[in-house]
Amino acid sequence: MFESLSKRLEGIFNNLSGQGKLTEEDVNAALREVRIALMEADVNLKVARKFVERVKEKAIGANVMGSLSPAQQVLSIVNEELVEVLGGSDGKNKLDLSGNPPNIIMLVGLQGSGKTTTAAKLANFLTKQGQRPLLVAADMYRPAAVNQLKTLGKQLNIPVYAEQAGADPVDICVHSLDYAREQARNVIILDTAGRLNIDERMMQEVMNIRARLQPQEVLLVADAMTGQEAVRVADDFNQAVSLTGMVLTKMDGDARGGAALSIRSVTGVPIKFMGVGEKTDALEPFYPDRLASRILGM
Protein backbone atom coordinates (compact mmCIF):
# COMPACT_ATOMS: atom_id res chain seq x y z
CA MET A 1 0.00 0.00 0.00
CA PHE A 2 2.80 2.40 0.88
CA GLU A 3 4.32 1.29 -2.39
CA SER A 4 1.12 2.03 -4.17
CA LEU A 5 0.44 5.30 -2.37
CA SER A 6 3.99 6.36 -3.02
CA LYS A 7 3.68 5.34 -6.70
CA ARG A 8 0.37 7.08 -7.06
CA LEU A 9 1.82 10.25 -5.60
CA GLU A 10 4.83 10.05 -7.86
CA GLY A 11 2.49 9.61 -10.82
CA ILE A 12 0.75 12.81 -9.88
CA PHE A 13 3.91 14.80 -9.37
CA ASN A 14 5.43 13.57 -12.60
CA ASN A 15 3.21 15.93 -14.52
CA LEU A 16 4.29 18.74 -12.31
CA SER A 17 6.28 21.67 -13.53
CA GLY A 18 8.51 20.89 -10.56
CA GLN A 19 9.49 24.46 -9.87
CA GLY A 20 10.27 24.79 -6.24
CA LYS A 21 6.95 25.01 -4.42
CA LEU A 22 3.89 22.80 -4.45
CA THR A 23 0.80 24.55 -5.73
CA GLU A 24 -2.64 24.09 -4.26
CA GLU A 25 -3.67 22.13 -7.32
CA ASP A 26 -0.78 19.66 -7.03
CA VAL A 27 -1.48 19.23 -3.37
CA ASN A 28 -5.19 18.63 -3.90
CA ALA A 29 -4.54 15.86 -6.37
CA ALA A 30 -2.02 14.26 -4.05
CA LEU A 31 -4.26 14.55 -1.03
CA ARG A 32 -7.09 12.84 -2.82
CA GLU A 33 -4.83 9.79 -3.07
CA VAL A 34 -3.87 10.12 0.56
CA ARG A 35 -7.51 10.23 1.56
CA ILE A 36 -8.27 7.08 -0.40
CA ALA A 37 -5.29 5.34 1.19
CA LEU A 38 -6.51 6.33 4.65
CA MET A 39 -9.94 5.00 3.90
CA GLU A 40 -8.47 1.74 2.70
CA ALA A 41 -6.85 1.59 6.12
CA ASP A 42 -10.31 2.07 7.73
CA VAL A 43 -9.81 5.64 8.84
CA ASN A 44 -13.22 7.20 9.23
CA LEU A 45 -14.39 9.26 6.26
CA LYS A 46 -14.78 12.49 8.21
CA VAL A 47 -11.59 11.99 10.17
CA ALA A 48 -9.71 11.38 6.93
CA ARG A 49 -11.12 14.55 5.45
CA LYS A 50 -10.13 16.69 8.43
CA PHE A 51 -6.75 15.05 8.57
CA VAL A 52 -6.10 15.79 4.93
CA GLU A 53 -7.11 19.43 5.45
CA ARG A 54 -4.41 19.79 8.06
CA VAL A 55 -1.85 18.13 5.85
CA LYS A 56 -2.85 20.48 3.06
CA GLU A 57 -1.97 23.57 5.06
CA LYS A 58 1.45 22.20 5.74
CA ALA A 59 2.02 20.96 2.23
CA ILE A 60 1.09 24.04 0.24
CA GLY A 61 4.12 26.10 -0.29
CA ALA A 62 6.35 23.51 1.32
CA ASN A 63 9.73 23.71 -0.27
CA VAL A 64 10.29 20.70 -2.47
CA MET A 65 13.73 21.65 -3.65
CA GLY A 66 15.34 19.61 -0.89
CA SER A 67 16.64 16.09 -1.23
CA LEU A 68 13.16 14.55 -1.19
CA SER A 69 10.93 14.23 -4.23
CA PRO A 70 7.55 16.00 -4.02
CA ALA A 71 5.88 12.61 -3.49
CA GLN A 72 8.23 11.74 -0.66
CA GLN A 73 7.79 15.23 0.73
CA VAL A 74 4.02 14.85 0.92
CA LEU A 75 4.35 11.36 2.37
CA SER A 76 6.66 12.62 5.02
CA ILE A 77 4.28 15.43 5.98
CA VAL A 78 1.45 12.89 6.12
CA ASN A 79 3.52 10.58 8.26
CA GLU A 80 4.56 13.32 10.68
CA GLU A 81 1.00 14.49 11.02
CA LEU A 82 -0.21 10.92 11.63
CA VAL A 83 2.33 10.39 14.40
CA GLU A 84 1.26 13.71 15.89
CA VAL A 85 -2.44 12.85 15.89
CA LEU A 86 -1.79 9.34 17.21
CA GLY A 87 -0.15 10.77 20.28
CA GLY A 88 3.32 11.82 19.27
CA SER A 89 5.42 12.12 22.34
CA ASP A 90 2.82 13.54 24.67
CA GLY A 91 3.61 10.79 27.19
CA LYS A 92 -0.06 10.07 27.82
CA ASN A 93 0.18 6.54 26.53
CA LYS A 94 1.28 5.09 29.87
CA LEU A 95 -0.96 3.40 32.38
CA ASP A 96 -1.68 5.72 35.30
CA LEU A 97 -1.60 3.86 38.61
CA SER A 98 -0.76 6.83 40.76
CA GLY A 99 -3.98 6.79 42.74
CA ASN A 100 -4.45 5.39 46.23
CA PRO A 101 -4.20 1.62 46.06
CA PRO A 102 -5.98 -0.43 45.09
CA ASN A 103 -5.92 1.26 41.70
CA ILE A 104 -8.76 0.12 39.51
CA ILE A 105 -8.59 -0.53 35.77
CA MET A 106 -11.92 -1.05 34.06
CA LEU A 107 -12.15 -2.59 30.60
CA VAL A 108 -15.10 -1.85 28.33
CA GLY A 109 -15.96 -2.47 24.71
CA LEU A 110 -18.01 -4.17 22.06
CA GLN A 111 -18.60 -7.91 22.05
CA GLY A 112 -15.58 -10.01 21.18
CA SER A 113 -13.12 -7.11 21.01
CA GLY A 114 -10.71 -8.84 23.37
CA LYS A 115 -11.53 -7.52 26.86
CA THR A 116 -11.17 -10.75 28.81
CA THR A 117 -7.92 -11.66 27.09
CA THR A 118 -6.62 -8.12 27.61
CA ALA A 119 -7.56 -8.25 31.30
CA ALA A 120 -5.35 -11.31 31.68
CA LYS A 121 -2.57 -9.73 29.61
CA LEU A 122 -2.63 -6.58 31.76
CA ALA A 123 -2.57 -8.64 34.94
CA ASN A 124 0.42 -10.53 33.59
CA PHE A 125 2.15 -7.32 32.54
CA LEU A 126 1.58 -5.69 35.93
CA THR A 127 2.73 -8.77 37.83
CA LYS A 128 6.00 -8.64 35.92
CA GLN A 129 6.35 -5.04 37.07
CA GLY A 130 6.04 -6.16 40.66
CA GLN A 131 2.37 -5.23 41.14
CA ARG A 132 -0.19 -7.54 42.74
CA PRO A 133 -3.25 -7.47 40.48
CA LEU A 134 -6.67 -8.98 41.09
CA LEU A 135 -8.87 -9.98 38.16
CA VAL A 136 -12.61 -9.45 38.55
CA ALA A 137 -15.16 -11.40 36.52
CA ALA A 138 -17.97 -8.89 35.96
CA ASP A 139 -19.41 -10.44 32.79
CA MET A 140 -22.47 -12.38 33.92
CA TYR A 141 -24.00 -12.68 30.45
CA ARG A 142 -21.72 -14.45 28.00
CA PRO A 143 -21.76 -18.22 28.48
CA ALA A 144 -18.63 -19.33 30.38
CA ALA A 145 -17.23 -15.80 30.57
CA VAL A 146 -16.40 -16.29 34.25
CA ASN A 147 -14.70 -19.60 33.52
CA GLN A 148 -12.70 -17.99 30.75
CA LEU A 149 -11.24 -15.43 33.15
CA LYS A 150 -10.74 -18.05 35.88
CA THR A 151 -8.85 -20.27 33.43
CA LEU A 152 -6.59 -17.40 32.42
CA GLY A 153 -6.04 -16.41 36.06
CA LYS A 154 -5.06 -19.96 36.92
CA GLN A 155 -2.61 -20.11 34.02
CA LEU A 156 -0.98 -16.95 35.31
CA ASN A 157 -1.34 -17.76 38.98
CA ILE A 158 -3.24 -14.51 39.52
CA PRO A 159 -6.39 -14.52 41.70
CA VAL A 160 -9.80 -13.98 40.13
CA TYR A 161 -12.72 -12.60 42.09
CA ALA A 162 -16.01 -14.11 40.91
CA GLU A 163 -19.49 -14.65 42.23
CA GLN A 164 -22.31 -17.08 41.56
CA ALA A 165 -24.47 -16.94 38.45
CA GLY A 166 -27.19 -14.34 38.85
CA ALA A 167 -25.04 -11.92 40.85
CA ASP A 168 -25.19 -8.27 39.84
CA PRO A 169 -22.09 -6.99 37.99
CA VAL A 170 -22.07 -3.72 39.94
CA ASP A 171 -22.20 -5.60 43.25
CA ILE A 172 -19.45 -7.95 42.13
CA CYS A 173 -17.17 -5.02 41.39
CA VAL A 174 -17.98 -3.36 44.71
CA HIS A 175 -17.36 -6.60 46.64
CA SER A 176 -14.08 -7.14 44.82
CA LEU A 177 -12.70 -4.05 46.57
CA ASP A 178 -12.95 -5.69 49.99
CA TYR A 179 -11.52 -8.87 48.61
CA ALA A 180 -8.56 -7.00 47.13
CA ARG A 181 -7.84 -5.34 50.46
CA GLU A 182 -8.07 -8.67 52.29
CA GLN A 183 -5.73 -10.29 49.83
CA ALA A 184 -3.41 -7.30 49.68
CA ARG A 185 -3.83 -6.85 45.94
CA ASN A 186 -2.95 -3.34 44.80
CA VAL A 187 -4.46 -3.26 41.29
CA ILE A 188 -7.97 -4.39 40.39
CA ILE A 189 -8.80 -5.22 36.77
CA LEU A 190 -12.51 -5.30 35.97
CA ASP A 191 -13.52 -7.49 33.02
CA THR A 192 -16.95 -6.28 31.94
CA ALA A 193 -19.31 -7.93 29.46
CA GLY A 194 -19.21 -6.99 25.81
CA ARG A 195 -21.95 -4.51 24.92
CA LEU A 196 -23.21 -2.44 22.06
CA ASN A 197 -22.77 1.30 22.46
CA ILE A 198 -26.46 1.72 21.61
CA ASP A 199 -27.69 -0.74 24.25
CA GLU A 200 -28.96 1.70 26.85
CA ARG A 201 -29.51 -0.78 29.64
CA MET A 202 -26.05 -2.27 29.23
CA MET A 203 -24.41 1.15 28.93
CA GLN A 204 -26.15 2.17 32.15
CA GLU A 205 -24.52 -0.81 33.81
CA VAL A 206 -20.96 0.32 32.98
CA MET A 207 -21.90 3.84 33.99
CA ASN A 208 -23.00 2.49 37.36
CA ILE A 209 -19.81 0.50 37.78
CA ARG A 210 -17.77 3.56 36.91
CA ALA A 211 -19.69 5.75 39.34
CA ARG A 212 -19.40 3.30 42.22
CA LEU A 213 -15.80 2.18 41.74
CA GLN A 214 -14.21 5.41 40.46
CA PRO A 215 -11.58 3.55 38.45
CA GLN A 216 -8.25 5.22 37.80
CA GLU A 217 -8.25 3.88 34.25
CA VAL A 218 -11.21 3.18 32.00
CA LEU A 219 -9.88 1.53 28.88
CA LEU A 220 -11.78 0.94 25.68
CA VAL A 221 -10.72 -2.38 24.19
CA ALA A 222 -11.07 -1.99 20.43
CA ASP A 223 -10.46 -4.47 17.64
CA ALA A 224 -7.87 -3.27 15.11
CA MET A 225 -10.10 -4.60 12.32
CA THR A 226 -12.93 -2.17 13.13
CA GLY A 227 -14.24 -0.09 10.25
CA GLN A 228 -16.03 3.23 9.92
CA GLU A 229 -18.19 2.82 13.03
CA ALA A 230 -15.19 2.96 15.37
CA VAL A 231 -15.77 6.68 15.78
CA ARG A 232 -19.35 6.39 16.92
CA VAL A 233 -18.63 3.44 19.19
CA ALA A 234 -15.73 5.18 20.89
CA ASP A 235 -17.60 8.44 21.16
CA ASP A 236 -20.60 6.73 22.80
CA PHE A 237 -18.42 4.84 25.27
CA ASN A 238 -16.46 7.99 26.00
CA GLN A 239 -19.63 9.98 26.69
CA ALA A 240 -20.93 7.25 28.98
CA VAL A 241 -17.86 6.37 31.01
CA SER A 242 -15.17 9.00 30.23
CA LEU A 243 -12.46 6.80 28.80
CA THR A 244 -8.88 7.31 29.93
CA GLY A 245 -7.30 5.17 27.26
CA MET A 246 -7.62 2.54 24.61
CA VAL A 247 -6.16 -0.87 23.88
CA LEU A 248 -5.97 -1.84 20.23
CA THR A 249 -6.24 -5.62 19.90
CA LYS A 250 -5.53 -8.19 17.17
CA MET A 251 -2.68 -6.15 15.75
CA ASP A 252 -0.87 -9.40 14.99
CA GLY A 253 -2.91 -9.73 11.80
CA ASP A 254 -2.82 -7.55 8.71
CA ALA A 255 -5.45 -5.01 9.75
CA ARG A 256 -4.15 -1.54 9.11
CA GLY A 257 -5.57 -0.12 12.30
CA GLY A 258 -7.00 3.10 10.90
CA ALA A 259 -9.77 2.81 13.48
CA ALA A 260 -7.27 3.86 16.11
CA LEU A 261 -6.64 7.11 14.29
CA SER A 262 -10.37 7.73 14.08
CA ILE A 263 -10.89 7.05 17.76
CA ARG A 264 -7.91 9.08 18.82
CA SER A 265 -8.86 12.11 16.78
CA VAL A 266 -12.52 12.12 17.73
CA THR A 267 -12.23 11.36 21.44
CA GLY A 268 -8.66 12.44 22.15
CA VAL A 269 -8.33 9.25 24.17
CA PRO A 270 -4.73 8.01 24.16
CA ILE A 271 -3.82 4.56 22.92
CA LYS A 272 -2.01 2.75 25.72
CA PHE A 273 -1.39 -0.79 24.53
CA MET A 274 -1.58 -3.04 21.52
CA GLY A 275 -2.67 -6.67 21.63
CA VAL A 276 -0.50 -8.75 19.33
CA GLY A 277 -1.64 -12.31 19.90
CA GLU A 278 -3.88 -14.63 21.83
CA LYS A 279 -1.39 -15.54 24.53
CA THR A 280 -1.25 -13.67 27.81
CA ASP A 281 2.14 -12.14 27.07
CA ALA A 282 1.09 -10.74 23.69
CA LEU A 283 0.69 -7.15 24.85
CA GLU A 284 2.92 -4.29 23.73
CA PRO A 285 3.21 -0.65 24.69
CA PHE A 286 1.89 1.68 22.04
CA TYR A 287 4.24 3.47 19.66
CA PRO A 288 2.58 6.14 17.49
CA ASP A 289 5.26 5.99 14.80
CA ARG A 290 4.77 2.27 14.28
CA LEU A 291 1.04 2.59 13.89
CA ALA A 292 1.49 5.55 11.54
CA SER A 293 3.74 3.46 9.30
CA ARG A 294 1.28 0.67 9.42
CA ILE A 295 -1.68 2.83 8.49
CA LEU A 296 0.34 4.04 5.52
CA GLY A 297 1.37 0.47 4.77
CA MET A 298 5.07 1.16 5.21
Add this chain to the structure above:
Amino acid sequence: QENDTLTEELWDELLESLLAADVGPNTSMWLIDRLRQRAEEEQMRTGSQVQRALREELTSLLDQPSPLRFSKQSPLTVFLVIGVNGSGKTTSIAKMAHLLTREGHKVTLAAADTFRAAAIDQLKVWGERIGVPVISQSPNSDPGAVVYDAIQAALTRGSDVLIVDTAGRLHTKNNLMEELKKLNKIIQKFVPDGPHELLIVIDATTGQNALLQARTFAANIGLTGVIITKIDGTAKGGFAFAVADDLGVPIKFIGTGEKVGDLIPFEPKSFVEALFT
Protein backbone atom coordinates in the same frame (compact mmCIF):
# COMPACT_ATOMS: atom_id res chain seq x y z
CA GLN B 1 -40.48 16.34 -6.24
CA GLU B 2 -39.29 19.81 -7.28
CA ASN B 3 -35.92 19.30 -5.71
CA ASP B 4 -35.36 15.82 -7.01
CA THR B 5 -32.87 16.93 -9.66
CA LEU B 6 -29.72 14.97 -10.19
CA THR B 7 -26.88 17.10 -8.86
CA GLU B 8 -23.17 16.63 -8.24
CA GLU B 9 -23.92 16.88 -4.53
CA LEU B 10 -26.14 13.86 -4.78
CA TRP B 11 -23.34 11.84 -6.37
CA ASP B 12 -21.06 12.92 -3.54
CA GLU B 13 -23.66 11.99 -0.96
CA LEU B 14 -24.16 8.58 -2.48
CA LEU B 15 -20.44 7.93 -2.51
CA GLU B 16 -20.19 9.03 1.09
CA SER B 17 -23.01 6.86 2.27
CA LEU B 18 -21.30 3.85 0.71
CA LEU B 19 -17.96 4.76 2.25
CA ALA B 20 -19.55 5.33 5.64
CA ALA B 21 -21.10 1.85 5.48
CA ASP B 22 -17.68 0.20 5.00
CA VAL B 23 -18.31 -0.65 1.36
CA GLY B 24 -14.71 0.46 0.83
CA PRO B 25 -13.17 3.07 -1.47
CA ASN B 26 -12.59 0.74 -4.42
CA THR B 27 -16.01 -0.86 -4.52
CA SER B 28 -17.74 2.44 -3.75
CA MET B 29 -16.00 4.35 -6.53
CA TRP B 30 -16.56 1.47 -8.93
CA LEU B 31 -20.26 1.45 -8.08
CA ILE B 32 -20.64 5.19 -8.49
CA ASP B 33 -18.78 5.17 -11.83
CA ARG B 34 -20.98 2.39 -13.06
CA LEU B 35 -24.05 4.21 -11.91
CA ARG B 36 -22.98 7.43 -13.60
CA GLN B 37 -22.63 5.52 -16.82
CA ARG B 38 -26.06 3.99 -16.40
CA ALA B 39 -27.55 7.36 -15.56
CA GLU B 40 -26.22 8.72 -18.82
CA GLU B 41 -27.25 5.75 -20.94
CA GLU B 42 -30.69 5.56 -19.42
CA GLN B 43 -31.06 9.32 -19.30
CA MET B 44 -31.90 9.42 -15.63
CA ARG B 45 -32.95 12.88 -14.57
CA THR B 46 -33.92 12.62 -10.93
CA GLY B 47 -32.16 11.77 -7.75
CA SER B 48 -34.70 9.11 -6.89
CA GLN B 49 -34.06 7.32 -10.18
CA VAL B 50 -30.39 7.13 -9.36
CA GLN B 51 -31.02 6.07 -5.79
CA ARG B 52 -33.30 3.31 -6.98
CA ALA B 53 -30.71 2.20 -9.50
CA LEU B 54 -28.03 2.11 -6.83
CA ARG B 55 -30.17 -0.09 -4.65
CA GLU B 56 -30.73 -2.39 -7.62
CA GLU B 57 -27.00 -2.61 -8.32
CA LEU B 58 -26.24 -3.33 -4.69
CA THR B 59 -28.99 -5.89 -4.33
CA SER B 60 -27.96 -7.73 -7.46
CA LEU B 61 -24.42 -8.06 -6.11
CA LEU B 62 -25.77 -10.02 -3.17
CA ASP B 63 -28.63 -11.77 -4.81
CA GLN B 64 -27.56 -15.39 -4.80
CA PRO B 65 -29.62 -18.30 -3.57
CA SER B 66 -28.31 -19.19 -0.15
CA PRO B 67 -30.05 -22.18 1.43
CA LEU B 68 -27.82 -24.49 3.47
CA ARG B 69 -26.53 -27.48 1.55
CA PHE B 70 -27.33 -30.88 3.01
CA SER B 71 -25.72 -34.16 1.99
CA LYS B 72 -27.53 -36.33 -0.51
CA GLN B 73 -25.18 -39.32 -0.26
CA SER B 74 -24.12 -39.47 3.31
CA PRO B 75 -26.31 -39.83 6.41
CA LEU B 76 -24.38 -36.98 7.98
CA THR B 77 -24.15 -33.37 6.86
CA VAL B 78 -21.14 -31.50 8.22
CA PHE B 79 -20.78 -27.74 8.56
CA LEU B 80 -17.37 -26.31 9.37
CA VAL B 81 -17.46 -22.83 10.88
CA ILE B 82 -14.35 -20.65 10.71
CA GLY B 83 -13.25 -17.06 11.13
CA VAL B 84 -11.02 -14.63 12.97
CA ASN B 85 -11.01 -14.26 16.74
CA GLY B 86 -14.16 -13.08 18.44
CA SER B 87 -16.26 -12.72 15.30
CA GLY B 88 -19.14 -14.75 16.73
CA LYS B 89 -18.55 -18.33 15.56
CA THR B 90 -19.54 -20.17 18.72
CA THR B 91 -22.66 -18.10 19.26
CA SER B 92 -23.71 -18.41 15.61
CA ILE B 93 -23.24 -22.18 15.78
CA ALA B 94 -25.54 -22.37 18.78
CA LYS B 95 -28.09 -20.27 16.91
CA MET B 96 -27.87 -22.45 13.79
CA ALA B 97 -28.17 -25.63 15.85
CA HIS B 98 -31.26 -24.21 17.50
CA LEU B 99 -32.79 -23.25 14.15
CA LEU B 100 -32.05 -26.65 12.60
CA THR B 101 -33.38 -28.51 15.64
CA ARG B 102 -36.62 -26.62 15.33
CA GLU B 103 -36.77 -27.61 11.68
CA GLY B 104 -36.60 -31.25 12.75
CA HIS B 105 -32.90 -31.98 12.29
CA LYS B 106 -30.90 -33.95 14.82
CA VAL B 107 -27.85 -31.84 15.45
CA THR B 108 -24.55 -32.61 17.17
CA LEU B 109 -21.88 -30.00 17.91
CA ALA B 110 -18.11 -30.53 17.92
CA ALA B 111 -16.04 -28.42 20.31
CA ALA B 112 -12.94 -28.24 18.15
CA ASP B 113 -11.75 -24.98 19.69
CA THR B 114 -9.56 -26.63 22.27
CA PHE B 115 -7.27 -23.61 22.50
CA ARG B 116 -9.11 -20.56 23.82
CA ALA B 117 -9.77 -20.43 27.56
CA ALA B 118 -13.19 -21.94 28.34
CA ALA B 119 -14.16 -22.20 24.68
CA ILE B 120 -15.32 -25.76 25.30
CA ASP B 121 -17.37 -24.70 28.34
CA GLN B 122 -18.95 -21.92 26.31
CA LEU B 123 -20.19 -24.33 23.65
CA LYS B 124 -21.32 -26.80 26.33
CA VAL B 125 -23.42 -24.14 28.03
CA TRP B 126 -25.08 -23.40 24.70
CA GLY B 127 -25.57 -27.13 24.05
CA GLU B 128 -27.38 -27.52 27.36
CA ARG B 129 -29.54 -24.48 26.74
CA ILE B 130 -30.72 -25.69 23.36
CA GLY B 131 -30.72 -29.39 24.14
CA VAL B 132 -28.06 -30.39 21.64
CA PRO B 133 -25.17 -32.76 22.44
CA VAL B 134 -21.66 -31.33 22.39
CA ILE B 135 -18.74 -33.66 21.73
CA SER B 136 -15.59 -32.44 23.42
CA GLN B 137 -12.26 -33.47 24.83
CA SER B 138 -10.02 -31.80 27.37
CA PRO B 139 -8.56 -28.32 26.75
CA ASN B 140 -5.51 -28.26 24.46
CA SER B 141 -6.28 -31.66 22.97
CA ASP B 142 -5.96 -32.17 19.22
CA PRO B 143 -8.87 -30.52 17.37
CA GLY B 144 -8.59 -33.23 14.71
CA ALA B 145 -9.24 -35.89 17.32
CA VAL B 146 -12.30 -33.97 18.50
CA VAL B 147 -13.67 -33.80 14.96
CA TYR B 148 -13.01 -37.50 14.45
CA ASP B 149 -14.80 -38.33 17.71
CA ALA B 150 -17.68 -36.05 16.90
CA ILE B 151 -18.25 -37.63 13.49
CA GLN B 152 -18.33 -41.11 15.03
CA ALA B 153 -20.61 -39.94 17.84
CA ALA B 154 -22.97 -38.13 15.46
CA LEU B 155 -23.23 -41.22 13.25
CA THR B 156 -23.81 -43.50 16.25
CA ARG B 157 -26.47 -41.22 17.68
CA GLY B 158 -28.18 -40.94 14.35
CA SER B 159 -27.64 -37.20 14.04
CA ASP B 160 -28.05 -35.85 10.54
CA VAL B 161 -26.11 -32.61 11.08
CA LEU B 162 -22.75 -32.02 12.71
CA ILE B 163 -21.54 -28.46 13.21
CA VAL B 164 -17.87 -27.99 14.01
CA ASP B 165 -16.80 -25.01 16.13
CA THR B 166 -13.21 -24.03 15.47
CA ALA B 167 -10.80 -21.76 17.31
CA GLY B 168 -10.67 -18.16 16.16
CA ARG B 169 -7.66 -17.56 13.94
CA LEU B 170 -6.33 -14.60 12.04
CA HIS B 171 -6.06 -15.47 8.37
CA THR B 172 -2.41 -14.40 8.39
CA LYS B 173 -1.34 -17.32 10.58
CA ASN B 174 -0.14 -20.09 8.31
CA ASN B 175 0.14 -22.79 10.95
CA LEU B 176 -3.46 -22.22 11.98
CA MET B 177 -4.57 -22.38 8.35
CA GLU B 178 -2.76 -25.73 8.06
CA GLU B 179 -4.66 -26.92 11.11
CA LEU B 180 -7.94 -26.06 9.38
CA LYS B 181 -6.89 -27.98 6.28
CA LYS B 182 -6.31 -30.99 8.49
CA LEU B 183 -9.79 -30.73 9.98
CA ASN B 184 -11.15 -30.51 6.47
CA LYS B 185 -9.29 -33.69 5.48
CA ILE B 186 -10.53 -35.63 8.50
CA ILE B 187 -14.09 -34.67 7.65
CA GLN B 188 -13.60 -35.72 4.03
CA LYS B 189 -12.15 -39.04 5.08
CA PHE B 190 -15.35 -40.06 6.87
CA VAL B 191 -17.89 -37.97 5.03
CA PRO B 192 -16.51 -37.88 1.48
CA ASP B 193 -18.86 -35.19 0.16
CA GLY B 194 -18.30 -33.00 3.21
CA PRO B 195 -17.95 -30.50 4.65
CA HIS B 196 -21.22 -29.43 3.07
CA GLU B 197 -20.82 -25.89 4.20
CA LEU B 198 -17.63 -24.02 4.97
CA LEU B 199 -18.93 -20.92 6.65
CA ILE B 200 -16.90 -17.87 7.53
CA VAL B 201 -18.22 -15.71 10.34
CA ILE B 202 -17.47 -12.00 9.99
CA ASP B 203 -18.30 -9.26 12.50
CA ALA B 204 -20.38 -6.48 10.88
CA THR B 205 -18.18 -3.94 12.65
CA THR B 206 -15.22 -5.01 10.54
CA GLY B 207 -13.83 -2.66 7.94
CA GLN B 208 -11.74 -3.37 4.88
CA ASN B 209 -9.94 -6.29 6.52
CA ALA B 210 -13.05 -8.41 5.96
CA LEU B 211 -12.19 -8.90 2.30
CA LEU B 212 -8.67 -10.07 3.17
CA GLN B 213 -10.12 -12.49 5.69
CA ALA B 214 -12.60 -13.96 3.24
CA ARG B 215 -10.05 -14.18 0.44
CA THR B 216 -7.44 -15.93 2.55
CA PHE B 217 -9.82 -18.41 4.13
CA ALA B 218 -11.26 -19.10 0.66
CA ALA B 219 -7.82 -19.64 -0.84
CA ASN B 220 -6.79 -21.96 1.96
CA ILE B 221 -9.78 -24.22 2.43
CA GLY B 222 -12.56 -22.77 0.32
CA LEU B 223 -15.74 -21.09 1.48
CA THR B 224 -19.37 -21.80 0.71
CA GLY B 225 -21.00 -19.04 2.68
CA VAL B 226 -20.73 -16.09 5.00
CA ILE B 227 -22.44 -15.28 8.27
CA ILE B 228 -22.40 -11.62 9.24
CA THR B 229 -22.83 -11.10 12.98
CA LYS B 230 -23.57 -8.16 15.27
CA ILE B 231 -25.71 -6.38 12.70
CA ASP B 232 -27.76 -5.20 15.71
CA GLY B 233 -25.03 -2.62 16.26
CA THR B 234 -24.71 0.55 14.21
CA ALA B 235 -22.28 -0.93 11.67
CA LYS B 236 -23.74 -1.84 8.30
CA GLY B 237 -21.40 -4.58 7.12
CA GLY B 238 -20.83 -2.93 3.75
CA PHE B 239 -17.80 -5.13 3.10
CA ALA B 240 -20.34 -7.77 2.08
CA PHE B 241 -20.49 -6.37 -1.46
CA ALA B 242 -16.77 -6.70 -2.10
CA VAL B 243 -16.76 -10.14 -0.50
CA ALA B 244 -19.71 -11.40 -2.53
CA ASP B 245 -18.40 -9.85 -5.74
CA ASP B 246 -14.83 -11.03 -5.24
CA LEU B 247 -15.55 -14.57 -4.11
CA GLY B 248 -18.98 -15.27 -5.47
CA VAL B 249 -19.90 -16.70 -2.09
CA PRO B 250 -23.39 -16.04 -0.72
CA ILE B 251 -24.22 -14.46 2.62
CA LYS B 252 -26.29 -17.08 4.41
CA PHE B 253 -27.24 -15.61 7.76
CA ILE B 254 -27.24 -12.41 9.74
CA GLY B 255 -26.63 -12.37 13.49
CA THR B 256 -28.92 -9.87 15.20
CA GLY B 257 -28.12 -10.28 18.87
CA GLU B 258 -26.64 -12.45 21.59
CA LYS B 259 -29.66 -14.66 22.14
CA VAL B 260 -30.20 -18.01 20.54
CA GLY B 261 -33.05 -16.81 18.35
CA ASP B 262 -31.03 -13.91 16.96
CA LEU B 263 -30.11 -15.40 13.59
CA ILE B 264 -32.03 -14.70 10.42
CA PRO B 265 -31.61 -15.90 6.85
CA PHE B 266 -29.90 -13.28 4.74
CA GLU B 267 -32.22 -11.00 2.81
CA PRO B 268 -30.40 -8.79 0.25
CA LYS B 269 -33.13 -6.16 -0.05
CA SER B 270 -33.39 -5.30 3.61
CA PHE B 271 -29.62 -5.45 3.98
CA VAL B 272 -29.23 -2.88 1.21
CA GLU B 273 -32.03 -0.75 2.62
CA ALA B 274 -30.31 -0.70 6.02
CA LEU B 275 -27.18 0.78 4.42
CA PHE B 276 -28.99 4.05 3.88
CA THR B 277 -30.70 4.40 7.24
